[in-house]
Amino acid sequence: EAGVAQSPRYKIIEKRQSVAFWCNPISGHATLYWYQQILGQGPKLLIQFQNNGVVDDSQLPKDRFSAERLKGVDSTLKIQPAKLEDSAVYLCASSLELAGAKVEQFFGPGTRLTVL
């Protein structure tokens, strides 16, 4: 089966600029996750969707980050305006259902963002 797709793979912007990332999950996967992975750290969940509804966005910096999954399939994550500390790899993942003991999350290749 085709995996989780993300674009772009790399992005370099200057601070205070805006940037958007796109994710296409595995077909049929109801749950979609966006993670931020700063160098030397493990992935940190930013937001989680079940179909087109938000399940958890408690760690999303809502003053600058936004995400949507309007039709319950593709998703976009936006940062506006970007700060230096937003430099990280942004990972998208999907799963058939909400996370649980048996649920496997499938990850995309990530988008590496550098903010100068």
Add this chain to the structure above:
Amino acid sequence: AQRVTQPEKLLSVFKGAPVELKCNYSYSGSPELFWYVQYSRQRLQLLLRHISRESIKGFTADLNKGETSFHLKKPFAQEEDSAMYYCALNSGYALNFGKGTSLLVTP
């Protein structure tokens, strides 16, 4: 608070030697734990989950609730095991990852 601790940033072993990647957690509920792996230039992928109690690529992990640990073990390391390993705790609906341990298996 939910927390996953992987105390070793880097672990280097010789091919054929046993390997143990440590993972400790803190969680007030019944923990659901996973090991994810990322090989060079590949995506993060599931290695194993505690509920399955299975051996994948020779790796096993046992949940020890008394010691709040979920260490990953393999009796004989292979060069192809070199990768980044992340322990993760399912807390509610989200996965909480540790910082990861880089395993290097040298010939």
